[in-house]
Amino acid sequence: MKHLFACWGMGLALCISSTASADETVIGYIKTITDQTTIDESAGPIKASLGSPVHVGNVIKTDQNGAAGLTLKDNTILSIGPNTELKIEAYQFEPQQDKLQLNASLLKGTLHYISGVIAKLKPEAVTVKTPTGVIAVRGTRFLVKIEE
Amino acid sequence: MTTISLPKTLTFAVALALSGCAKSYLVLLEDHDGSTGKVIFSGAGNETVVEQAGYGATLDNNSKTVFKVEQEKINKDFGRALASEPVLPEIFLLYFETGGTKLTAESAALIPKIVETAGKHPAADISVIGHTDTVGDAGKNEKLANERAVQVSRLFDPSKLDVKEIAVTSHGEKNLLIKTGDEISEPRNRRVEVTIR
Known part of the structure; x- marks a missing residue:
């Protein structure tokens, strides 16, 4: 929470954060962004910018003016609107080893999802959790809004 | 009523x-x-x-x-x-003459378009995967596929393009586009797959 306040205090708008155990493997990059987005990294929230790497465990956060888009290694696209928190819970993309997984959580706000290779090769390996349930994906594009 | x-x-x-x-x-x-x-x-x-x-x-x-x-x-x-949807990823296939790293004439002609595409992807994340057909030894093909991929990866000049990452991988003869038996010369298997994210 301390980090969060520091982040807002500095007037940042997109944060990406992650747990201390976050894997260092880059699973995708921030590809579109307003200056209102942060990423919660293990060391605390950092201001996200175009090209910021995304890791498993990261929470991508936007404030009331923020928006951001990311493209993951399997070509999955996730773009979010204002007042949103999106967590990447798990991700594996090693088709040669049949290691395929994408679990994200939309904690609040709005998400636009476009499926990538993982959803094509192994649809059951993709889920988007919401506060009230789980969305399973069968090769598609959809929108989700979480009302607080 | x-x-x-x-x-x-x-x-x-x-x-x-x-x-x-x-x-x-x-x-x-x-x-x-x-x-x-x-x-x-x-x-x-x-x-x-x-x-x-x-x-x-x-x-x-x-x-x-x-x-x-x-x-x-x-x-x-x-x-x-x-x-805030990013530019959609684009995939290109480049084909090679048998046994080496020389692109077919058709694929060589595609190069300018591929480089131009990379320029249209902000913070581009590029993956380059090399493949061979099944002619020759699997170990040598692993190496050849890698050489093909490395050569293609050099098209993207980080000093001129906004590139975050270029990942080069070799699948050798293990990931055939067209399934064939061993020792089969198949032009469509001699390829490099470029994904521009």
């Missing part, structure tokens, strides 16, 4: 639609390639399946109803999320 009950039904329907506005919900969209998949929401022991583009389901009650979502509402609720 009918004239009285109809407006009542309508009022009820409008009220439902309005209360739906404030709730958490999802909307299925048509893919950019024109196809439509489906989404399945599971919550509180219920499962709701949405299979028609432009239709949605609420996430916070026991209703399994699927309803149409007007474009106006989609724009209002999701305009910013939709507008």
